[in-house]
Amino acid sequence: xxxFPATARVVxxxxxxxxxxxxxxxxxxxWTDCVLLEKNELTAGSTWHAAGNVPTFSxxxxxxxxxxxxxxxxxxxxxEVDYPMNYHxxxxxxxxxxxxxxxxxxxxxxxxxxxxxxxxxxxxxxxxARYPFIETHDLQGAxxxxxxxxxxxxxxxxxxxxxxxDMGAQILRFTPATGVRRESxxxxxxxEKGEIRCEYVVNAAGYYxxxxxxxxxxxxxxxxxxxxxxxxxxxxxxxxxxxxxxxEQGHKLPLLRDVDxxxxxxxxxxxxxxxxxxxxxxxxxxxxxxxxxxxxSFQLYxxxxxxxxxYIEDAMARVPLLGTGGVxxxxxxxxxxxxxxxxxxxxMPGVPNAFEACxxxxxxxQG
Numbered sequence: 181x182x183x184f185p186a187t188a189r190v191v192x193x194x195x196x197x198x199x200x201x202x203x204x205x206x207x208x209x210x211w212t213d214c215v216l217l218e219k220n221e222l223t224a225g226s227t228w229h230a231a232g233n234v235p236t237f238s239x240x241x242x243x244x245x246x247x248x249x250x251x252x253x254x255x256x257x258x259x260e261v262d263y264p265m266n267y268h269x270x271x272x273x274x275x276x277x278x279x280x281x282x283x284x285x286x287x288x289x290x291x292x293x294x295x296x297x298x299x300x301x302x303x304x305x306x307x308x309a310r311y312p313f314i315e316t317h318d319l320q321g322a323x324x325x326x327x328x329x330x331x332x333x334x335x336x337x338x339x340x341x342x343x344x345x346d347m348g349a350q351i352l353r354f355t356p357a358t359g360v361r362r363e364s365x366x367x368x369x370x371x372e373k374g375e376i377r378c379e380y381v382v383n384a385a386g387y388y389x390x391x392x393x394x395x396x397x398x399x400x401x402x403x404x405x406x407x408x409x410x411x412x413x414x415x416x417x418x419x420x421x422x423x424x425x426x427x428e429q430g431h432k433l434p435l436l437r438d439v440d441x442x443x444x445x446x447x448x449x450x451x452x453x454x455x456x457x458x459x460x461x462x463x464x465x466x467x468x469x470x471x472x473x474x475x476x477s478f479q480l481y482x483x484x485x486x487x488x489x490x491y492i493e494d495a496m497a498r499v500p501l502l503g504t505g506g507v508x509x510x511x512x513x514x515x516x517x518x519x520x521x522x523x524x525x526x527x528m529p530g531v532p533n534a535f536e537a538c539x540x541x542x543x544x545x546q547g
Contacts, residue, residue, distance in 0.1 A: 184374045185350060190214040191369045191376055193357045193392055194384035196227035197333055197547040198523075198540050200340040202384055203349050212348035215376060216341075217369070219356030223337045224477035225386035226543060229513035230333045231413050231455055233435065233444060234267075234545045236325055237274060239284065241291055243522065247545050248295055251327045254336065261343035265335045270447070272328030272435040273302070273311055275498075276320045281440065285323040292325075300324040310434055312425070313501040328435055330446060333544050340547075360395045367533065382535045383528065387516045389538035391472065393528075400530035405519055406539045408464050408472075410481050412488060412512040413455035415448055416505030423450035441494045445502065452502055456491035464514060481512040517541050 189211055192199050195218025203216045218224065234251055238244040251269070258265035276282040285301060292299040302310075304319040341351055352373075359370040360381060369376045383404075385392040393404035426432060426447070436445040443456040464481070465472035485492075496503040518524060518539045523546060528534035540546055 184352075185215055185376055186374070188213055188215040188350075188376055188378045190380045190382060191367070191378045192216040192382040192384050192537075193369070194218065194225070194386055194388070194538070195222040195337075195351065195353065196225045196384070196386050196543060197223070197230075197337045197340070198386070198537050198543050199382075199384035200337050200344065200351075201547045202382055202537050203344040203351070204340040207344045207347035207349040214349045215378075216344075216349070216351045217355050217357045217371060218351065218353050220475065220477035221353055222341055222351070223334050225388070226513065226515055227333045227337055227386075228478055229480060229511050230544050231444075231446070231453060232330045232333045232336075232544050233446065233542075234331055235272060235328050235437070235542070236292065236297060237272075237288055237323070237328075239288060240522070243546070244288070244291055245295055248292075248297055248327075250545055250547055251329070254331055257336075257339050257343070261339050261346065263335070263339040263342050265332065265339055267329065267331045268432060269327055269329035270432045270434050271310070271324060271326045272437060273307060274323040274325070274437045274439065276322055277318065277440045279320055282320050285321075288323065298326055300326075311436060313421075313433075313499050314436070315498055315500070324434070330435065331544060336544065336547065357392070362399050380533045380535065382537055384537040386538065386540075386543075387476075387514045389516060389524075389536070396528060396531045396534055399532070399534075401528060401534070402530065404524065404536070404538065406516050406524075407466070408514045409517050410462050410464055410484070410512055411455070411457070411515045412484065412510060413453055414485075414488075414507055414511075415453050415509045416451040416502065417508045418450040419452065419501060419505045421501060421504070422447065422452070426450060436499065438495070438498065441491065441498070443491050443495055445495055445499060451505055451508065452499075454492065454495055454502065456488050456495075458487050458491060460487055462487070476514065481514070483510045483512055485510065515541055
């Protein structure tokens, strides 16, 4: 290939929302001599099937700050890079079942206010004014975030990619990295199309991050602490009452989160999107009879709705309108998880000039 780069300052492995964001921000900082390698098409990993929720809430100052920055970036990104994006800032209502949960919300509100966010504590009898279809009799209150919302993950990734390319960075699709080696104080990233000599390497390989991380073990690396879990969400048919309300109000319902029951419920056009995080969750690609495939691009797992039965029933009791819409589609795809649920960001432990930007369980919100 005549245009295949022999050298770069940075090589990023992985072309999801996180990898393209890394490339975009490097280029914006003046590091335009950077290359992103994607084994398939951009978004081929967890990004393409992500629900696209963009919350700011966290009990961690740094994570909240990162997610707050994402919401602010996404508002202006389309205009900055001249790429159309569907970003809906609907606000969100996070339900509190107990006084202890409300105390957690008070603490998060304090952090958010200090970061310039307009978070609001709501009494239980105030929730219906923003979400008229909800049952509130057993709630203590809620946390309202006006900046919460959802975004199209594919549009987000393509916008970041366009911005990076326009500034001079390079993206090589259908160019899987096959290994790395250290030579004369530099990294050599091996691909099926040739080798790229570079100063820095970034592992942004999503649910393949552990496999990529193994390449760095001879140079002081360790096994990336992560597991691949399946996350299911279901989309309903359009619901006439919801359509009538939305047309009358001129906007969508706020995104509803019930952290104690463990699900989110979001309006999707004139239907609903229910995404539970079940306690009887399922890991993949850890047993000999379930090996990790060489390429799992744009693929999904079979539906497994029995695991979600309790959560679906609980959500229907909370929002009875959910029970009036038939199931239109079920998405069941792989999501990487670290033991503490937080992403791995920063220098790769023990390895010179190698960085991690991987295991983003909430990669769209933290991109």
